[in-house]
Amino acid sequence: MIGAVMTDKHSDTRWQVLPAARRARRLAETLAAALLLVLFASALSACGSQAPGTLRLATTTSTYDSGLLDDLLPDFEETYSVQVEVIAVGTGQALALGERGDADVLLVHDRRREEAFLQAGYAESRDPVMFNDFVLVGPPSDPAGIGGLDSAAQALAAIAGQQAPFVSRGDQSGTHGRELSLWEAAGLEPDPAGGWYFAIGQGMAATLRFADEKAAYALTDRGTFLALRDKLPGLVILLGGGQLSENPDPELRNPYGVLVVKASAGREVQSDLARTFAAWLTSLPTQQRIARFGLERYGQPLFYPDSLAWRQARGE
Amino acid sequence: MSLGVPLSWLSEGVANHELWAIVLRTLQVSGTALAVSALIGIPLGTALALTRFGARRWIVALVYTGMGFPPVVVGLSVYLLLSRQGPLGGLEWLFTPSAMVIAQVVIALPLVAGLTMGAVESVDPDVRLLLRALGASPVQEALGLVAEARQGVVASLVAGFGGIISEVGAAMLVGGNVEGSTRVLSTAIVLETRQGAFGMALALGGVLLALTFLVNLMLMRLQGTPWWSKG
CATH class of the missing domain: 3.40.190.10 (Periplasmic binding protein-like II)
Structure with a gap:
């Protein structure tokens, strides 16, 4: 400690002779501190996962832009008192988000890549939800x-x-x-x-x-x-x-599937909530809602329900 | 995320023709825009610094506003101008490199003109008196003052170039990110990130940074004695 104080004193007197250098060093220190703070904050927000009761859904732009999710999600959020964060991206990025554990559940439409995703062990399940064309x-x-x-x-x-x-x-x-x-x-x-x-x-x-x-x-x-x-x-x-x-x-024909991202070391995802979401999305009441969506505005449904529960109810 | 991804990609990327095509295109588009901005902006900034006339205040205010103009709004304006329903729709320039050059000139020109004006204005007034006393014509006088203010003038070019080479909003809107035609480094980074190809996006970011650094080094060479003041 004493040594440190002495060094400080020593450098203090030196800096009084060179105020410009002192100012420059202060500025550099402030900038470095600010930079560290930003890095620290971003590291925190990256590691500190979302609050419990928040489900992160990565989906294609079509389900979001068409307004389907705005129509469906409030029911899920109220029933299970959770918040759903929607990340509307292309199927490619949605799968990449799932691979990194940045999303808990995916609603996408590329059958071939969905199967590959499942095969690679990134998802624990894949269920049909609906289709359009x-x-x-x-x-x-x-x-x-x-x-x-x-x-x-x-x-x-x-x-x-x-x-x-x-x-x-x-x-x-x-x-x-x-x-x-x-x-x-x-x-x-x-x-x-x-x-x-x-x-x-x-x-x-x-x-x-x-x-x-x-x-x-x-x-x-x-x-x-x-x-x-x-x-x-x-x-x-x-x-x-x-x-x-x-x-x-x-x-x-364009089939949509829901994938529950598998939890593993380094990928902490909300598997329970995700499973609940997939079950809710494929349940009969939600499927009926999907069938009704867009009828009024476009005179035709935008999505056609296709889950197992829906097909069983129709005796298929 | 492991840093090995972008590094391994970089080594593969050296042999990637599309990458080099994108780098070349980025330099072509932003280089052309900077050249046009310099050709108009340096004389304009110098004229604004050396003359006093009625509308000058308004032009200066306009230049200053342009310096802080959001690039994405520039993109929107150029889009509407060049759209098929727009006044210049007949040119069919929307989603071509020409449209990107126009947008980038609108972004860079005020920066070049405004900073050049400031640099020329801050030259010691005695230099101007000296030039006149030596019998310099108005053009020679202006050239002399620009040479004297070259540090600031080059800084204006650096600012303008930095503003457009890294810009993505206007480039995406009016260029359209067409593969092989209007895809530049900044829009390619957006595309790769959207697709989840974070390694490639990071590598492209590194290339963009290196490119900006090299171009700025070259521009700084101009801060030495200019050819017209030698001898």
């Missing part, structure tokens, strides 16, 4: 002439043949995954350097805006397109019909 939209002039076709793969081949502009999500989302498997089915691999295939790496709404501006084709889920239709004067549904029952291509 994809449609191909484009300008009314339809330069590639896909209007009369009944296969999405054929339509993509026609678009590529004409080199008509096509906008891709390009963001590893569930919709992007489906688009890629459709290209594969068509036996084609679109080249982003070709000048007609735009991979923009953005969400569904941004992709539709882009298509509207560029008079381009795009693959979209029907719900998002219906919700944004008023703001997209330059786009119409060219393949997929007016509603799901009119969609000619079964390959365009």
Whole structure:
């Protein structure tokens, strides 16, 4: 201690001779302290997991943007007195969040990657929840002439043949995954350097805006397109019909699944709450609510219930 | 998260053609925007510093406002301007590198002009008197003062470049992050983070940082004696 005091005294007198150096050092110390504080705070918020009674749900943008979750979640939050934090991202990021234990439960739509996620041991269960469908939209002039076709793969081949502009999500989302498997089915691999295939790496709404501006084709889920239709004067549904029952291509069906993230060392997740959520989401009352959602506003459901409980109740 | 991820990615990334294409494109877009901003901004800032006229106050206020203008609002304005329904929709520039250059010029120009003005104004008034006494023409006088204020003028370029190369809001809105055409480092980082590819996002962040550092080093070389004052 004495040594320290003496050093301080010593340096104090030296600094009086050099006030500028002293000020500079004070400034540096303050900055360093502030930086440490910020680092400490961010470390705290990263480690200190969410409060008990908070469930973190990572889901695709379509369930959130369509308003479905706002319609469903209050019932869950009241019944179980929990708070649900919704992280609306692409399926790719939702799965990445689950892998890191940053989300407790996932509601996503990419069957292939969901199975892989389950196989890799990141999730303890995967249950079907609901489905809707994809449609191909484009300008009314339809330069590639896909209007009369009944296969999405054929339509993509026609678009590529004409080199008509096509906008891709390009963001590893569930919709992007489906688009890629459709290209594969068509036996084609679109080249982003070709000048007609735009991979923009953005969400569904941004992709539709882009298509509207560029008079381009795009693959979209029907719900998002219906919700944004008023703001997209330059786009119409060219393949997929007016509603799901009119969609000619079964390959365009879009099933959603709920995944309960498995807890393990380094991934502390709220497994109990997550299990409760999955059970609630697939239960008959919630499924009936899903079936009713959007009927009034769009004249058709945006999502079709598909859980085991729902199918059993219907005698399937 | 382990730091090994971005490091291992970096070593793979050296052979990644798309990465280098993105780096090159970032430099092209932001470099063009900075060049245009310098060509207009340095003369404009110098003129504002050396002259006194009626509308000057208003222009100065406008430049200062522009210096703090939110880039995302610039992006929105340029978007509406270039949209198919907008006044310049016929150009079909939306979602092209040209649109990004326009937005970045709007962001960087006020920074270059405003900081240049401040730098030239703070040159010792005696220097101006001396230049006049030596019989300098108005243009020679202005060049002399800019040379005298070069530290500040280069700082204005550094500020402008830093403002646009790291900017993401306007770049995303008017460029559209199109792979192979308008995807730059900042928008690529957003994309990779959204996809959960945190290693790649971090690596791209490192590249962006290194690039900014190198460009600033090059700009600082300009702080030496300029060619027109040599000899």
